[in-house]
Amino acid sequence: MSGLNKITIERNQKTLLELVVKPGNDICADCKARNPRWASHNLGIFICMGCASIHRKIGTHITKVKSITMDAWTKEQVESMKSFGNIKSNAIYNPNELRYPPPPNLMDAERDSELEQYIRSKYEYKRFLDKSALVASKLGPSRSASSVTSGGSSRSVSTPLTTTTSKPHSLNSTVPKEVQDVPRPSAVVQPPASQPRSVSQPLLMMQQSRPRTQQTQPAPQPKAVPAEGVSNPRNPC
Numbered sequence: 518m519s520g521l522n523k524i525t526i527e528r529n530q531k532t533l534l535e536l537v538v539k540p541g542n543d544i545c546a547d548c549k550a551r552n553p554r555w556a557s558h559n560l561g562i563f564i565c566m567g568c569a570s571i572h573r574k575i576g577t578h579i580t581k582v583k584s585i586t587m588d589a590w591t592k593e594q595v596e597s598m599k600s601f602g603n604i605k606s607n608a609i610y611n612p613n614e615l616r617y618p619p620p621p622n623l624m625d626a627e628r629d630s631e632l633e634q635y636i637r638s639k640y641e642y643k644r645f646l647d648k649s650a651l652v653a654s655k656l657g658p659s660r661s662a663s664s665v666t667s668g669g670s671s672r673s674v675s676t677p678l679t680t681t682t683s684k685p686h687s688l689n690s691t692v693p694k695e696v697q698d699v700p701r702p703s704a705v706v707q708p709p710a711s712q713p714r715s716v717s718q719p720l721l722m723m724q725q726s727r728p729r730t731q732q733t734q735p736a737p738q739p740k741a742v743p744a745e746g747v748s749n750p751r752n753p754c
Contacts, residue, residue, distance in 0.1 A: 521589055526589045537553065537554075541602060544603070545564050558590070558598060559580065562607075575640065579640055619636055
C-alpha cells in the first residue's frame with residue numbers, strides 16, 4: 518500500500534463512504550445491524566464490527582476484511598464494492614433469507630456462536646448459494662445477459678442440426694474374397710406377359726369381312742300353253 522498516495526487514499530475512502538449509505542449497504546449484510554463500518558472487498562459486502570471479527574476468523578481464503586475508514590483501499594478493491602454491494606451479494610449467497618434468516622438477538626455468547634455458524638454456512642460452506650446467480654456475476658452483465666437469452670428466445674435462432682445419412686455398407690465388405698471372384702450369372706430377361714386377346718374382336722372382324730349373300734328368289738314357272746290339235750279331254754267336241 519506504500520505506492521498509494523494520500524490523494525488516492527482519500528478519494529477511495531470518499532467513494533466507500535458514499536457507497537455505504539446507499540439502501541441495502543447501510544445495514545450489515547449478515548446480522549442486519551445499522552451503520553456498518555467494515556467491508557469484505559472480495560465478497561463486496563458492508564458488515565458491522567462484530568461480523569467483521571467472525572470474517573477474520575474464517576480466513577482470507579474466504580473473505581478479506583477491511584475498515585472503510587482506517588485502512589487504505591486500492592482502486593480494484595473499491596471497484597469490487599461498486600460492482601456488488603449487500604443486495605447483490607446476498608442475492609447470490611443467500612437469496613432466500615426468509616428460509617435461512619440470520620440468528621435472532623439472543624445473549625452475546627449464544628448469538629456469537631450461532632452467528633459464526635450462520636456466516637460460515639453462508640460463505641465458507643455455501644449452503645444457501647444460488648449457483649446461477651454466481652455464474653452470471655462472474656461472467657459480467659453482457660455475457661450473462663447473452664447466456665439468459667440463449668436459454669430462452671435465442672433457441673429459435675440457433676443453427677439447425679444437420680442430419681447425416683449413413684451410406685449402406687457394400688456387400689463386398691462382408692462377403693469373402695473367394696466368393697467375390699465367382700462370376701455372377703447374367704440376369705435372365707423374361708418376356709413380358711402377353712395380354713389375353715379379346716374373343717369378341719376377331720369374331721366381329723370376321724363377320725365384317727364376309728361378303729353379304731343376296732337372297733335369291735325362285736324363278737317364276739312359265740304357264741303351260743295347250744298344244745295345237747290337242748283337244749281338251751274335259752271339253753268334248
